[in-house]
Amino acid sequence: MSGSKSAEAGGLSVVFNDGRDVIQALSQFNARRVKQMIAAINLLIVLSLINNLIFGRGVWLSAAAMCVFALLWIARLFFDRERPSIGQFLFIWTIFASVTVITWLGDGLRDQVILGNVTVLVFAAMLSTPKHFLFLYLAIVANAITLGMASEYHWVDFGLFPFDWSNVGDVLLLYSVTAVTIFMLATDMRQLLARYNSEYRKAKASENEIYRLANHDALTGLPNLFSAQKKYRDDQVRFPNAPAALFLIGLDNFKAVNDSLGHVFGDLVLKTIADRLQKIAGEQCIVFRVAGDVFGVLTNNLSNSEEILATAERISGKISEPLGAGHQYIMLTCSIGAAQATVADPDFEKLRREADIALYRAKSSGRNAFKLFDESMNSQAIASISMAAKLKTAIDKREFQIYLQPKVELDTGRIRGAEALLRWFPEGEAPVRPDDFIPVAENTGMIVEIGEWVIQQACMECKRIQALGLPDFSIAVNVSAVQFKRGNLEHVVLDALYVSGLGPQSLEIELTESMLLEDEYDIRGQISRLAAKGVKFAVDDFGKGYSNLGNLSRFEVSTLKIDQSFVFAMFDNPQSAALVEAIVRMAKALGLKIVAEGVETQRAANMLGLHGVDFAQGYFWSKPLDVESFIAYAAPDGMAKASRA
Numbered sequence: 001m002s003g004s005k006s007a008e009a010g011g012l013s014v015v016f017n018d019g020r021d022v023i024q025a026l027s028q029f030n031a032r033r034v035k036q037m038i039a040a041i042n043l044l045i046v047l048s049l050i051n052n053l054i055f056g057r058g059v060w061l062s063a064a065a066m067c068v069f070a071l072l073w074i075a076r077l078f079f080d081r082e083r084p085s086i087g088q089f090l091f092i093w094t095i096f097a098s099v100t101v102i103t104w105l106g107d108g109l110r111d112q113v114i115l116g117n118v119t120v121l122v123f124a125a126m127l128s129t130p131k132h133f134l135f136l137y138l139a140i141v142a143n144a145i146t147l148g149m150a151s152e153y154h155w156v157d158f159g160l161f162p163f164d165w166s167n168v169g170d171v172l173l174l175y176s177v178t179a180v181t182i183f184m185l186a187t188d189m190r191q192l193l194a195r196y197n198s199e200y201r202k203a204k205a206s207e208n209e210i211y212r213l214a215n216h217d218a219l220t221g222l223p224n225l226f227s228a229q230k231k232y233r234d235d236q237v238r239f240p241n242a243p244a245a246l247f248l249i250g251l252d253n254f255k256a257v258n259d260s261l262g263h264v265f266g267d268l269v270l271k272t273i274a275d276r277l278q279k280i281a282g283e284q285c286i287v288f289r290v291a292g293d294v295f296g297v298l299t300n301n302l303s304n305s306e307e308i309l310a311t312a313e314r315i316s317g318k319i320s321e322p323l324g325a326g327h328q329y330i331m332l333t334c335s336i337g338a339a340q341a342t343v344a345d346p347d348f349e350k351l352r353r354e355a356d357i358a359l360y361r362a363k364s365s366g367r368n369a370f371k372l373f374d375e376s377m378n379s380q381a382i383a384s385i386s387m388a389a390k391l392k393t394a395i396d397k398r399e400f401q402i403y404l405q406p407k408v409e410l411d412t413g414r415i416r417g418a419e420a421l422l423r424w425f426p427e428g429e430a431p432v433r434p435d436d437f438i439p440v441a442e443n444t445g446m447i448v449e450i451g452e453w454v455i456q457q458a459c460m461e462c463k464r465i466q467a468l469g470l471p472d473f474s475i476a477v478n479v480s481a482v483q484f485k486r487g488n489l490e491h492v493v494l495d496a497l498y499v500s501g502l503g504p505q506s507l508e509i510e511l512t513e514s515m516l517l518e519d520e521y522d523i524r525g526q527i528s529r530l531a532a533k534g535v536k537f538a539v540d541d542f543g544k545g546y547s548n549l550g551n552l553s554r555f556e557v558s559t560l561k562i563d564q565s566f567v568f569a570m571f572d573n574p575q576s577a578a579l580v581e582a583i584v585r586m587a588k589a590l591g592l593k594i595v596a597e598g599v600e601t602q603r604a605a606n607m608l609g610l611h612g613v614d615f616a617q618g619y620f621w622s623k624p625l626d627v628e629s630f631i632a633y634a635a636p637d638g639m640a641k642a643s644r645a
Contacts, residue, residue: 030084030088030126030127031079031084031087034075034079034087034088034091034127035076035079035080037091038072038073038075038076038091039076041068041072041095042069042072042073045065045066045068045069045072046069048065049062049065049066064098064101068094068097068098071090071094072090072091072094074090075087075088075090075091075094078090088127088128089128089132091123091127092120092123092124092127092128092132092136093136095116095119095120095123096117096120096136096139096140098116099113099114099116099117099120100143102116103143103147104147104150104156106158107158108147108150108151108156108158109144109147109148109151109158109171110158114144114171117140117143117175118175118178120136120140121133121136121137121140121175121178121179121182122182124136124137125182125183125185125186126186130183130186130187133179133183133186137175137179140175141172141175141176144171144172144175145172148165152165214226215227215230217288217289219267219270219271219289220270220271220274220289221274222274222278222287222288222289222295223286223287223288223289224288224289224290225288225289225290225291225296225352227286227288228286228288228296228298228348229348229349231286231298232244232246232298232348232351233348235300239300242300242301243300243302243303243340243341244298244299244300244340244341244351245298245299245300245302245308245311245338245339245340245341246296246297246298246338246339246340246341246351246352246354246355247296247297247298247299247311247312247315247336247337247338247355248290248294248295248296248336248337248338248352248355248356248358248359249277249294249295249296249297249315249319249334249335249336249359250293250294250334250335250336250337250359250362250363251273251293251294251319251332251333251334252332252333252334252335252363252367252368253332253367254266254269254292254293254332255293257269257330257332261330269323269330269332270289270293272323273295273319273323273332274287274289274295276318276319276321277295277297277315277318277319279318280314280315280318281297281299282299282301284299284300284301285297285298285299285301286298286299294359296355297311297315299311302340305340305372308338308340308372309370309372312336312338312370313370315334315336316333316334316336316368316370319332319333319334320332320333320334333367333368334368335359335362335363335367335368335369335370336359336362336369336370336371337355337356337357337358337359337360337361337362337370337371337372337373338355338358338370338371338372338373339351339352339354339355339357339358339372339373340372340373354373354377354378355373357373357377357378357381358371358372358373358377359371360381361377384440384443387436387437387440388440388444388446390426391437391440391441391444391446391450392446394424394426395446395449395450395453397427399424399425399426399427400422400423400424400425400450400453400454401422401423401424401425401626401627402420402421402422402423402454402457402458402461402626402627403420403421403422403423403624403625403626403627403630404418404419404420404421404461404475404624404625404626404627404630405418405419405421405617405622405623405624405625406418406617406621406622406630406633406634407419407476407595407615407616407617408615408616408617408621409614409615410605410608410609410613410614410615410616411609411614415470415473415621415634416472416473416474416615417473417474417475417476417508417615418473418475418476418630418634419475419476419477419478419510419617419624420454420457420458420461420475420476420477420478421434421478421624422434422438422450422454423624424437438480442480442481442482445482447480447482447483448480448482448483448486451479451480451482451483451492452483452492452496454477455477455479455492455493455496456495456496456499456500458475458477458496458507459475459496459497459499459500459502459507460496460499460500460502461475461627462474462475462500462502462506462507463500463501463502463506465630465631465634466502466506468631468635469635470634470635473506474505474506474507474508474536475502475506475507475508476508476509476510476538477507477508477509477510478510478511478540479509479510479511481511481512481515484511484515484523484526487522487526489526489530490526490529490530493507493509493530493535494530494533497535503534504530504533504534504535505534505535505536507535507536508535508536508537508538508558508559509530509535509536509537509538510537510538510539510540510561511537511538511539511540512539512540512541513539513541513542524555527555527556527557528555528556531556536558536559537555537556537557537558537559538557538558538559538560538561538595539557539559539560539561540561541561541563541597542560542561542562542563542583557592558592558593559592559593559594559595560583560587560592560593560594560595561594561595561596561597562580562583562584562594562595562596562597562613563597563598564596564597564598564618565598566579566580566583567580567596567597567598567599567604567608567618568598570604570607571603571604571607577607580596580608580611581611584611584612584613585612588612593614593615594612594613594614594615595613595614595615595616595617596608596613596615596616596617596618597616597617597618598618599616599617599618599619599620599621600618600619600620601620602620604618604620605620
């Protein structure tokens with residue numbers, strides 16, 4: 001369309017008008033009025049022809065009237081064919097010619113019809129350009145002067161009216177005053193229209209910008225979630241039998257890109273990802289940005305799970321291509337969750353929620369993965385929500401208990417400490433396994449409050465056990481990464497030590513090796529400050545993850561716990577036995593104490609002792625016990641009685 005700009009985005013078309021439609025509307029209005037005037041004048045001509053036939057006023061007058069009728073009809077045809085400039089020209093000059101002919105055939109300057117030129121000037125001011133208006137005015141003036149000369153020199157006999165050049169002056173004065181007045185009014189109207197057009201363009205530009213911001217992402221220019229929802233609903237109406245599929249794409253570890261390379265580079269990465277997604281999207285797709293590092297692709301041409309999987313692989317492959325700017329190059333992976341609406345369903349929110357659940361599962365499975373939603377995921381999500389609600393109740397009702405598993409010194413066989421383990425006993429229900437509720441607590445953030453209670457209880461029970469005859473007894477507590485990330489762990493630990501009266505050297509905090517890599521939350525600083533107070537730190541499940549002893553040298557860690565999977569496999573797999581021996585030697589070189597988990601036989605205890613392992617825990621000595629049972633199991637002579645007293 002002339003005078004407009006069109007922007008295409010994922011199948012959505014938005015027209016940005018620059019204000020010319022106002023001028024076009026005015027032109028159409030003028031054309032409609034001129035055609036109405038032409039119709040009225042032609043009706044008068046028809047009536048005049050009928051009058052001529054009745055009264056026999058002459059053939060030439062009727063022929064002239066028919067010529068005018070024909071010219072005006074042709075002018076109307078030009079308006080109908082959207083060529084108004086030619087139509088306006090014919091209309092104005094036909095009226096002028098008609099007035100001119102009638103005055104020359106009539107009474108000349110004394111003929112009342114000559115006032116019709118005033119009307120012609122009005123039409124010219126409204127419809128034509130200033131140059132055209134000036135040219136017509138000069139033609140009218142020339143005609144008036146010529147009429148005066150014709151009267152003066154008797155070129156034409158205009159009847160008995162006496163001629164005087166003052167007649168010409170009067171007519172010229174009338175025309176001039178009328179022309180100036182009309183021209184000024186027309187100029188004012190044009191200026192007013194120009195100002196109106198300017199304001200209209202500004203208003204339209206603001207409206208278009210508001211529309212763009214409301215429907216598009218400011219950074220990437222992609223449609224936003226609102227636009228995707230509208231596209232989905234429109235497609236459901238246009239293609240009710242087309243199976244819609246929604247992909248949600250989350251960039252893996254994008255926060256690390258922003259933090260290490262800066263937000264400017266991060267924004268460039270997001271724009272590049274947006275461009276890549278648009279390049280692989282088909283005509284039936286819309287690519288949009290959900291929020292942050294999450295993008296979406298909505299399509300209605302994938303009929304089965306194989307096609308959905310192929311599309312997900314194409315998306316993942318495109319995103320994982322190296323990208324960068326200047327000397328910075330990185331490679332990103334993505335997690336993708338997809339959901340499919342197999343029947344016509346206008347509920348976009350349901351489809352988005354299912355894709356979001358699938359994306360969460362993809363990220364939980366280790367990232368750089370794809371998951372297609374199925375009802376089992378929904379059941380698990382509902383179960384997780386239900387679990388979260390029960391956890392909140394458990395916190396309020398104090399349904400948790402501390403269980404202790406002995407930590408035995410292999411050289412002496414003495415119990416030197418214990419690991420505090422959390423157990424949940426819902427009122428009126430069976431106990432809930434830690435593997436079932438701990439992940440939910442971490443995902444909801446409730447692990448912070450639960451973990452704070454565990455640290456406090458562990459410190460109090462440790463102090464109590466020390467007072468009952470084991471002064472060197474220490475307690476180990478597992479701490480979640482969420483607690484470190486919250487940033488108040490140092491205060492929680494010191495407060496628990498102060499309230500319980502436990503010495504900091506008797507508390508050992510266990511963390512996973514992967515947490516040592518997340519220094520963005522000042523984990524290293526928190527460990528260093530607590531270690532300076534005397535609190536000890538242990539790396540739990542060593543060998544399952546990164547198994548990098550170099551990481552341990554950068555942190556103030558005093559204990560290394562070998563994962564139980566290596567202990568179980570020592571006698572069946574020579575490589576596992578060799579790995580345990582190597583870990584022990586290197587840990588000893590770093591000055592670390594070694595704890596082995598999962599010891600279930602005397603043979604395993606002996607083997608670990610020969611390798612140089614310091615402490616061990618497992619069912620060979622005892623399963624985790626409630627505090628009272630642990631005291632009865634671990635107490636020296638008379639300790640159990642003192643406890644009951």
